[in-house]
Amino acid sequence: MIRAPLDRVFVFVDSPSELPTWLPNMVEVRKVIGAGVGQQYEYTYKMAGLLLRGQSVVVEHQRNKRGLHQIIGTFTAFWEYSVAPHEDGTVLSLGAEYKVPIPIVGKLAERVAVEQNARALGLALINAKEMVESSG
Numbered sequence: 001m002i003r004a005p006l007d008r009v010f011v012f013v014d015s016p017s018e019l020p021t022w023l024p025n026m027v028e029v030r031k032v033i034g035a036g037v038g039q040q041y042e043y044t045y046k047m048a049g050l051l052l053r054g055q056s057v058v059v060e061h062q063r064n065k066r067g068l069h070q071i072i073g074t075f076t077a078f079w080e081y082s083v084a085p086h087e088d089g090t091v092l093s094l095g096a097e098y099k100v101p102i103p104i105v106g107k108l109a110e111r112v113a114v115e116q117n118a119r120a121l122g123l124a125l126i127n128a129k130e131m132v133e134s135s136g
Contacts, residue, residue, distance in 0.1 A: 003088060013128060027045060060080075077096060
């Protein structure tokens with residue numbers, strides 16, 4: 001739970017340029033074009049010690065509710081965020097569905113990458129909470 005208004009939490013997590021500040025392993029976001037459905041940006045993400053580059057496209061967007069991004073590049077994935085009101089602020093939820101590029105990382109590194117990414121989502125929730133609460 002984040003002690004901040006829902007709209008402020010959503011604006012923060014909905015901004016691609018903010019991703020490297022709170023999403024672990026997101027090294028860089030560049031060339032952000034548009035807003036809402038159809039928004040695109042390029043990224044560099046670190047997985048299993050490798051820098052992976054790609055593009056993200058927003059495929060679903062409900063302001064102050066939910067965003068769903070499709071990842072295109074070295075690996076394919078979907079990642080989403082949603083916000084819901086809470087009596088003390090806002091509940092932020094994060095999720096990701098992806099397939100690890102085994103030819104790139106190898107079978108052994110696949111398990112490590114999956115574990116690292118699961119921990120990264122938990123840390124992302126903590127980071128977003130701290131950043132939004134401290135900015136308000």
